[in-house]
Structures are given as C-alpha cells and as structure tokens.
Amino acid sequence: MSFFKCRVLNISRLNRLNKIFLNSSMIVRHNFLVRNNFNTRLNIRTYISLKSIFSRQNSTLKPISITKPILSQDNLFHSLSESPFEDLRHRYKQICVYGSCPVCLSQDNEVKNKPKYECPDCGYPTHCSLEHYLQDKEQHKNSGTCSMLRLANEDEHDLRSGRTMIEFDFPSSQPLDEQVNMLNWDLFFYTRGFPSMDNDRSVRHVSKLLTYPITIASILHEYGPYNIKNRLTDEGLKSLTALRTIIYPKIISHDIKTQKPTEIIRIFVLGARAESLLPLHIYSQLSYLFPFTYFHIYFIGPESIPGNNKKFPTHSNYTPQLSFTWTTSFYHDYHDSLTPFDPYTDVFFLFSPGISQTNTWHDTIIKLLQTKCAIFITGFDQEDLHSEVSAIEEKGEKGEYELDWLLRPEEKKNQPYLATACVHTILSQ
Known part of the structure; x- marks a missing residue:
C-alpha cells in the first residue's frame, strides 16, 4: 500500500472559523500511523472541529485553554536594558563589560571606553556615548550591523514571547523512498517535511538550531551540495x-529492524562551544538522515559546556544510534586516548576555530594531520574564513604542515548553510 500525505489545516484559520459558532468548539489532534512498502511510519496530523460531533449543551468537554503570549508579534522590539526578560537585561550588562566602542578603538588614545549607549534602532549597546554614536551612525547603519542587530533583538524576544513555536515541531524518520535535497535551507525544509514556515523569522529560528548538525550532514550526505563540480577536489572526493x-x-534491508549495524562513525567537534550546548535531540536529525549509521560525537575543548558542569555527564548513549562524549581537554592532550584513527570512520569539524587569531591551535593541527582523516573548517563570514585559510597556507609554505585542500574556497557570499560558509578541508599526505 502506498503511503499518502495529508495537508494540515492551518490552526489560526481554523480558530477563526470556530469563532463563527456561539458555543465553544474543540480542536482535537489525531495521530494516525500509516505504513508504506518499507514499513516506514508516517505521522499524519489532522485537526478536526468537533462542533458537529458534540452538540449537546451538557457535554463535559471543555475548550482547550490557550495561554496568552507575554509579547505580541507587533511588540517584539525592546532595548536590551529595558527588556522584560532578565537574561536579556543580563546580556546588556555583559556587553557593557566585555564590549568595546568602535570609535574609541579607531582612535590612538589609550582610553578605550565600554559601549553603554544603546542604539535606538537596534536596541544594543554599541557606543560609549551619544557623541560617539552620532559620529559613527552612518557607518553603523550602512554596514548592515544595525539591521542585523535589530533582527537579532526581535528574534530573541520572539523566542521568549510565549507564543506556540510550531516551527520547532521537527520531523522524525525520513521515508526511504523520499530523497532529501540539501542544496539550501528552503529545499531542505520542504523535502524533509518540516512544518510550513511563512516568515523569515521562523526560518532563522530553525536554521540557528540546526546549523551544526545539518552542516555535518550536508558534507557527509551522498546528495549534499558539494561535489566535483562544486568546490570538491579530487582528493576531497576520495575522502568523502x-x-x-x-x-x-x-x-x-527494507526493514530497519533486520538491517545489520554498520561501523560507528566518529565525529570530532574541536573547540566546541555552542555546539556542545545544543539539546541532544537536535542531533537526532543525523540519525534520521542516515538511518543505517551509528554516530559517536565528541565535543572537545575547554568550553565544552556539559563537561564544565558537574551536573552533566561526560558521556551519554542518547539512542542506540547516537552517543556523545564531552571533554574540556585540549585536543592535543586528548589525542592519544582516541587512537587508532581510520579515514573511513573518523572525521573532524572545527566550527569557526579562530586559527588565525591564536597560536593555541598549532599543536592540535599537528596531531590532526597525523590521523590522515578529513578535517572541515568553517568561518563566521568570508573575511574570517580567508584569514583562517591564509594562516594555514602560510605555515604550509614554511613546511610546518603537509596537507591537501579537499574543498576549494567559496567565492559566493550567499551560503546554503550558516556554518558551512566556505568550508575547507585539510588532509595530511
């Protein structure tokens, strides 16, 4: 029996329809399990108004109570210092302590004041005084910084607004006869079966959560955006x-239960920060995209959050297919405990590591090159990435590193995935 899909009636439209009736209506969610030829379960959700079913006035059924959001969608912008949420007010204080005024930085005087003046358009503390803000106002706006901070401000308040975040209703297993297109976020969401997202804010929320796992998946997946015609070198093709x-x-096997387990793919995330802080179920998307693969993800680095917190375990067998390990050690100190390495089962990811900003990565890169495994490096933006590439190539020219580039630098500014911006791979010879 071939499976079918059922359109989900938009909740807001249904609520407006139900208001036509004077008596209260109820919305009930039904879950059906339908099997296809591959025994894949498809969760089909339908929302039905029960006005026509329960018409008796003395019915004991009561309408579903909907909690009123703290902030409405037309009231999301607030200056951080006056935010209704304590953690955002704390963020304002943190920026005031650790930030720097851009005008003060451009001056030769030794006094570098902290940003305490909040831009009225983006709500973030950007300059030390009104005078410096007015002096730098055009640059602040024309560079796009103000507009990006404005979006970040509204996004942060939206996440805390108390509204129902339907965009976080992530799909589970992928039907085996439905292929995922990973060319960009829109195609990925559509082919993966995510809830329809009608605005850019919802897309930003979801892509922010999925950036790290989907970046990994887009590189490992056989139908990922990187191929021999798109930046992948001959050596890169061999590694993948x-x-x-x-x-x-x-x-x-068409039945997952009878499929023999494969070897475990070890994914090492070095210099882990936000990557290690994500809820573990976010990484379950890897298991759904690779249903026959077992993953063990290592978060390595002094800022690996769960490893720094005694309340969190250092190891977790989250599912039979997905396990995690956290350590606050530097990789070059942890390297020997992970041997032996195999290019067929081991891969490294360095998300915006800052190699060009510090010398602490040198010993780690030496150890990485000894593994003969693929190493993927990302940058925050085009400029940051090129500085990382230049730092590695400079030491390569001096003979300190022996490596091959597996993925050519990206020339386009628009990237399909946030953390995949100009991914590069280095492989020891």
Missing part, C-alpha cells in the same frame, strides 16, 4: 567516498 562507503552499506 571513503566515509560514505561505511555510511551507506552495500546491502540495505
């Missing part, structure tokens, strides 16, 4: 082919 040999076993 080796990994995909294990990720995609030759013999695949």
Whole structure:
C-alpha cells in the first residue's frame, strides 16, 4: 500500500472559523500511523472541529485553554536594558563589560571606553556615548550591523514571547523512498517535511538550531551540495567516498529492524562551544538522515559546556544510534586516548576555530594531520574564513604542515548553510 500525505489545516484559520459558532468548539489532534512498502511510519496530523460531533449543551468537554503570549508579534522590539526578560537585561550588562566602542578603538588614545549607549534602532549597546554614536551612525547603519542587530533583538524576544513555536515541531524518520535535497535551507525544509514556515523569522529560528548538525550532514550526505563540480577536489572526493562507503552499506534491508549495524562513525567537534550546548535531540536529525549509521560525537575543548558542569555527564548513549562524549581537554592532550584513527570512520569539524587569531591551535593541527582523516573548517563570514585559510597556507609554505585542500574556497557570499560558509578541508599526505 502506498503511503499518502495529508495537508494540515492551518490552526489560526481554523480558530477563526470556530469563532463563527456561539458555543465553544474543540480542536482535537489525531495521530494516525500509516505504513508504506518499507514499513516506514508516517505521522499524519489532522485537526478536526468537533462542533458537529458534540452538540449537546451538557457535554463535559471543555475548550482547550490557550495561554496568552507575554509579547505580541507587533511588540517584539525592546532595548536590551529595558527588556522584560532578565537574561536579556543580563546580556546588556555583559556587553557593557566585555564590549568595546568602535570609535574609541579607531582612535590612538589609550582610553578605550565600554559601549553603554544603546542604539535606538537596534536596541544594543554599541557606543560609549551619544557623541560617539552620532559620529559613527552612518557607518553603523550602512554596514548592515544595525539591521542585523535589530533582527537579532526581535528574534530573541520572539523566542521568549510565549507564543506556540510550531516551527520547532521537527520531523522524525525520513521515508526511504523520499530523497532529501540539501542544496539550501528552503529545499531542505520542504523535502524533509518540516512544518510550513511563512516568515523569515521562523526560518532563522530553525536554521540557528540546526546549523551544526545539518552542516555535518550536508558534507557527509551522498546528495549534499558539494561535489566535483562544486568546490570538491579530487582528493576531497576520495575522502568523502571513503566515509560514505561505511555510511551507506552495500546491502540495505527494507526493514530497519533486520538491517545489520554498520561501523560507528566518529565525529570530532574541536573547540566546541555552542555546539556542545545544543539539546541532544537536535542531533537526532543525523540519525534520521542516515538511518543505517551509528554516530559517536565528541565535543572537545575547554568550553565544552556539559563537561564544565558537574551536573552533566561526560558521556551519554542518547539512542542506540547516537552517543556523545564531552571533554574540556585540549585536543592535543586528548589525542592519544582516541587512537587508532581510520579515514573511513573518523572525521573532524572545527566550527569557526579562530586559527588565525591564536597560536593555541598549532599543536592540535599537528596531531590532526597525523590521523590522515578529513578535517572541515568553517568561518563566521568570508573575511574570517580567508584569514583562517591564509594562516594555514602560510605555515604550509614554511613546511610546518603537509596537507591537501579537499574543498576549494567559496567565492559566493550567499551560503546554503550558516556554518558551512566556505568550508575547507585539510588532509595530511
């Protein structure tokens, strides 16, 4: 029996429709499990008005209570210092302590004041005084900084507004006969079966959460955006082919329960910060995209959050297919405990590591190159990425590193995934 899809009636439209009736109506959510040829379960949700079913006045059924949001959608902008949420007011104080006024930085005097004046357009403390703000106002706006901070301000307040975040209703297992397109976020959301997102804010919320796991998936997936015609070098194709040999076993059973387990793919996230703080179920998207693969993700670095908190375990077998390990050690100190390495099962990711900003990465890179495994490096933006590339190439020219580039630098400014912006790979010879 072939499976089918059912359109989900928009809740807001249904609520408006129900208001036509004087007596209260109820909305009931029904879950149906439908099996397709591959025994894949498809969760189909329908929302039905029960006005026509329960018409008796003495019915004991009561309308579903809807909690009123703290902030309405037309009241999301607030200066951080006057935010109704304590953690955002605390963020204002943190910026005032650790930030710097851009005008003061551009001057030769030794006094570098902290930003305490909040831009009235973005709500963030950007300058030390009104005078310096007016002096730098055009640059602040024309550079796009103000507009980006304005979006960030409204997004942060929206996340705390108390509204129902339907965009966070993530899909689970992917039907085996439906292929995922990972060319960009829109195609990924559509082919993956995410709830319809009608505005850019919802897309930003979801992509912010999924940036790290989907960046990893977009590189490992056989239908990812990177191929020999798009930045991937011959050496890069060899490296990804080796990994995909294990990720995609030759013999695949249509019944997941009878499929023999593959070797464990070890993913090492070095210099982990926000990556280690994500809820573990976010990384379950990897298991849904690779249903026959077992992953063990290592978060390594002094800022690996759960490792710094005694309340969090240092290891978790989250699901049979997905396990995690946290450590606050530097990688070059932790390296020997992870041997031996195999290019077919091991891969490294360095998300915006700041190699060009500090010398602390040198010993780590030396150890990484000894593994003969693929290493993926990202940057915050085009400029940051090129500085990382230049720092590595400079030491390569001096003979300190022996490596091959597996993924050519990206020339376009618009990237399909936030953390995939200009991913580069280095492989020891």
